Amino acid sequence: MAPLLEVLKIRKSFGSLVANRDISFNVDSGEVLAILGENGAGKTTLMNIIFGHYLADEGVVKCAGRELRRGDPRAAIEAGIGMVHQHFTLADNLTVLENTLIGTQSLWKPMLSTAEARQKLVALAVQFGLEMNPDAYVHQMSVGEKQRLEILKTLINDCRLLILDEPTASLTPQESDGLFGSIRKMVSSGLGVIIISHKLNEIMRISDRIIVLRAGETVGTVRTADASKRQLGEMIVGQKITRPERRSSRMFHPKIKLENICTRKTNLQATSLKNIDLTVRGGEIMGVVGVAGNGQRSLAEVMSGHSKPTSGNVTIKGIRAFEHTPMSFMEAGVAYIPEDRNNDGIVGDMSVWENAVLTETQNAHLIGKMAMVKTSQCRSSAEKICSANDVRFQSINQPARLLSGGNIQKLLIGRWFARSPEIIVACQPSRGLDEGAISAIHRSLLAARGGGAAVILISEDLDEILALSDSIIVMYDGYASEPFENRNVDIASLGMMMAGDGFNAV
Amino acid sequence: MRFEARETIPHWLPWMAVAGAGIGTLCFAAILIAAAGASPLVGFRELLIGAFGSRNAITETGATATPLIFTGLAAAIAFRAKFWNIGAEGQLYAGALAVTYFGTGLIELPPFLMIPFLLIVACVAGGLTLLPMVLLRQFMRVDEVVTTLLTNFVIILLVSYLLEGPWKDPYSLGWPQGAAIIDAGALPQLVPRSRLHLGFAIAVVSAIIIWLVQSRTVFGFAGKAVGLNQSAARHAGIPVTKTIICIGLLSGGMAGLAGATETIGLKGYLTLDLSPGFGYTGIAVAMLGNLHPIGVIFAAIFIAIIYVGADAMSRAIDVPTYLADVIVATTVLAVLIGLVLVRYRVVMRG
Structure with a gap:
């Protein structure tokens, strides 16, 4: 037959x-x-x-x-x-x-x-x-x-x-x-x-x-x-690639603190946040797990200044934020690696070097007289970012959309990390990437943690969360669980929490 | 048959596309001229003579190109930021209203102050006319194509009311036209005893300045990012709304200048037929110029040649002047198709 x-x-x-x-x-x-x-x-x-x-x-x-x-x-x-x-x-x-x-x-x-x-x-x-x-x-x-x-x-x-x-x-x-x-x-x-x-x-x-x-x-x-x-x-x-391992690191003061944060539903897909309390310290990676669409994106947007909570306070390095705009949060030291790198990350039709300095429109170092862009400085700073993060391209003038997914992500992470951020919000940073790029991105995140930054890692890949995080929270329907330490975590009970177990009491 | 994106675009290809589009348009126009019962070769000769053949023809072409450069810039600036401003016609009249209000005796200054003053108020008036539509789009997601288009009619009716009523010049023998611009506010002629005025030079300089702003400054850089990917620009900390508001003011301002230079340079007073659709033709100019400010200069001159030349051609060999509209429309379509073929190659299998 x-x-x-x-x-x-x-x-x-x-x-x-x-x-x-x-x-x-x-x-x-x-x-x-x-x-x-x-x-x-x-x-x-x-x-x-x-x-x-x-x-x-x-x-x-x-x-x-x-x-x-x-x-x-x-x-x-x-x-x-x-x-x-x-x-x-x-x-x-x-x-x-x-x-x-x-x-x-x-x-x-x-x-x-x-x-x-x-x-x-x-x-x-x-x-x-x-x-x-x-x-x-x-x-x-x-x-x-x-x-x-x-x-x-x-x-x-x-x-x-x-x-x-x-x-x-x-x-x-x-x-x-x-x-x-x-x-x-x-x-x-x-x-x-x-x-x-x-x-x-x-x-x-x-x-x-x-x-x-x-x-x-x-x-x-x-x-x-x-x-x-x-x-x-x-x-x-094809060849064996090992992912980097997390070593113990020193914890510093709280870098970002959310108190009783609530948000309104901004569109049909979004899940509103409900009374989120969260503190992330320097030198800590906090993993956020949950089934997709349970408020992770809203959380990332509040932490990066992209949306304004309807109630509650965001405190960055001890100072309460009043202006909720991406720019003011960036100036306070926040870097946001969005989930959709092609639509929210790069401008595909602009060149690699332009994308590498897209976050630097306020950088006095790259701006000359009469608000002119210092093109040669921009190029050299872009080259530095690319070589430090192993971004591979044919020409620094080629449109960024021609880069592979891994190189796009390395470019985005590189340009944000060049600002030496103290708070990093990373959404699905390794989704859809090859093993080589994943280990490079994990190394970057661990290096930032080692340098005293607070990292919020939102991922649907449980293995990634368990490998990198110091502490873990579970999100369900806009609620967040108490953080627990990443030691001997029981996958089955984590799965139960992701399905909403233990959240009804809240 | 299907399209595949080209990975690399050779430098000569865009020029080939434009040349190909030009040749294609000429062939199409030749068929139409022949169909109208005249010889295409004679027709094209008359067209060129009409546009270049004499001092008068050249200055006339320049005078027609002037408002088209401004409205072309208005469209190009806005379209580059994906803000679809179809309202250049209304903003043009807003600029003309502003110079009529201030330039007919309300304020009197020496010419070297009066002219810049009038240009600035026209620019501001054009920009402010567009501002509400920018704000509606950015904050309430109202479609700007609809709002800018409909505002045109409101403003043109306002002009009509003013010229039939309160602003009607009592010395105009009953014609609906505004009072004359004072001498200190009139733009000098570039060529004596012609209609070519200083506005042409101002238009060309404006295009060059806008090109420099777009290609060299942080504002231009931010505007490019906002136009190509608004979300990525916002995530990179670029103030998107502020950038689009500035772009809107600039776009409306350019259209306002078109109205100002036509009023204080060409006519000397505001009339209801100040613009035979320059605002709409500006969209074709911008498309033909590939939304590039320098491209806009050449596109505006090209379209002026067609319009001025086709008038002469129709007088000489008795074909309809509407051929000019057909040629312009065909050129724009052909160039747009050419630009698609620059980005994509056609694969003839599977």
């Missing part, structure tokens, strides 16, 4: 960048295939080709022995391929049932025929352990429930091969366990599953076979039972 999915010699390039180079593999029914690789290794491109979002330059995708029409997502759906993207594609104002009906009903029918669909939905949910109320509205649901709904949507369309792109990225550990249980049930009933991830631990638990991609090429295929974490890690990265 032909395999469920067969991918033959797929090649895809964007300009001079080869995203996929002659990739071939197949998936049989009843197996979980993991595609493992760093960001930029070509995983998502490959899935988009299978699903018909992109056209491959060369190569063929076959489903149950028949070649799929190229570049047509409908062909993939009709052949029984379902994909759950990292970012959900649900209509918030519709119910669970209505969401599963999208795309299945003829537009000519005057009424929705829901009875049959409801029956099928409930049956599938029970069969695969994805129970939910068909009449609940999507906007009332948690991230985990939304993901279950996305999976149900594909199953309703008679999906036989399910592709999950980074499915655990914003789940608590407990929710991930639930997801894996459902995946096992699907596989045992004959479905095939492809799971894309860069989290080694989870892949080892759930998959039967692993394909490792690096820089667009297949490094190797291994049976999970025969693989070791160390071996996979080396296959992903």
Whole structure:
């Protein structure tokens, strides 16, 4: 029998960048295939080709022995391929049932025929352990429930091969366990599953076979039972890179103090802060964990002067802040590494050197007579920042958008750290970066801590928080837990807190 | 067929794009002239003679280019900061109203003070006209395209009311026009017995100053960052709102100068037909000049050549003057397409 999915010699390039180079593999029914690789290794491109979002330059995708029409997502759906993207594609104002009906009903029918669909939905949910109320509205649901709904949507369309792109990225550990249980049930009933991830631990638990991609090429295929974490890690990265280790450091006086901070919801996505009390001392890295969207971003914005709290005080180095603007906080010694480095960090169409001095528009050293920019000083100071932080570029005049993600982040961190900040608010500083850049960024953060700066590290990567932080707080629905020391932390209880355990009493 | 971003852009490519756009436009215009029943070659010859053929033709082209440089700068400055000021026409009239108010006898100064004074009040009036729309956009997210566009009609109706009523010149034999600007406030002619006045030189100098400000100063640097990525600029500590307000004042101020120089340089008094849409044509000038202040000078002169030349052509060979509008519009479209092709290459496969 032909395999469920067969991918033959797929090649895809964007300009001079080869995203996929002659990739071939197949998936049989009843197996979980993991595609493992760093960001930029070509995983998502490959899935988009299978699903018909992109056209491959060369190569063929076959489903149950028949070649799929190229570049047509409908062909993939009709052949029984379902994909759950990292970012959900649900209509918030519709119910669970209505969401599963999208795309299945003829537009000519005057009424929705829901009875049959409801029956099928409930049956599938029970069969695969994805129970939910068909009449609940999507906007009332948690991230985990939304993901279950996305999976149900594909199953309703008679999906036989399910592709999950980074499915655990914003789940608590407990929710991930639930997801894996459902995946096992699907596989045992004959479905095939492809799971894309860069989290080694989870892949080892759930998959039967692993394909490792690096820089667009297949490094190797291994049976999970025969693989070791160390071996996979080396296959992903190519060479061994060690992350820096945290050593004990001296704690200094409080650098930034939040007292009873509350904020208003500024837009639909934001979570308002509720009575936050927080003190971060010099020489301390405070890790902030929580499922995405529980107020971490609002916290970072208050601490960096980007939003004004509706009540409460922010005290920086003993002085209460009255003016809540990014500039006044910068002058008080705050540096803010935003989460979205491409939209909030660099100006992509400006050059590398212009971006390196973008924060220095008040710097008397770089401004000459009649508010003229001293271009040569700016360039040399930019060169200094880049060489100190190992930012690699072809020319300092090239647009910053052409840099890789890791180099962009090193440039941003470099320009902020050149101001010798005393308070550093870093949001997801290593998300989506390769191992080399991650260890460089961790080294920079630890060096700042060693120099007496207070660091607030907001991250969804628990391993990163546990490796770097001196103390940890958990955020849930805009509340923050008491800080606890990072020693013998129990991951399970941390996961319970991330899901809201212990916050109801507040 | 699809587009792929070019990683490196050779220096000659933008010039090739502009040249290609020019040739394309000429071919298109030739077809239209032929369709109107005349020989394209004769038509183009008449057009060039009309724009350059005599001392009178050259000064006329310069006089037409003057307000276009100012309104082109107004659009270019604002568009660079992604502030879509479509209201240069209204700001132009605001500048003209200001010079009429102060320049018809209310204040009398010697010329070397009177002229700068009138230019400054016009600049301020234009800037203040735009200011409320800038504030509405920045603080209440009101779409500036709508507000600036609609303000044009309000101001033009205000001008109409003033010229039909309280400001109507009693010596104008019933025409709706303002009182004459006093002699001390009139701009001297650059070329004797022509309509080319000092305003042309002021426009060119303004463009050069704005170019220097944009490319050399901290304000220009901040403005560039704000225009290309407002959020990143805010995160880098640049005062975004303050920068955009300054850009708005400057943009409106340039449009105000267009109204001032037309009133005190060309006409000598305010009329209702002071501007045949210079504010809107300024948008085309800015686009054609690639939002670059020096590019604006050349674009304004080019469009003035087309307008002045097409008038002469239509008189000589009896084709419609509307050909000028078609040529200008085609040029802008062709240049915009050319600039897309500078940034992207077309790949003909897959």
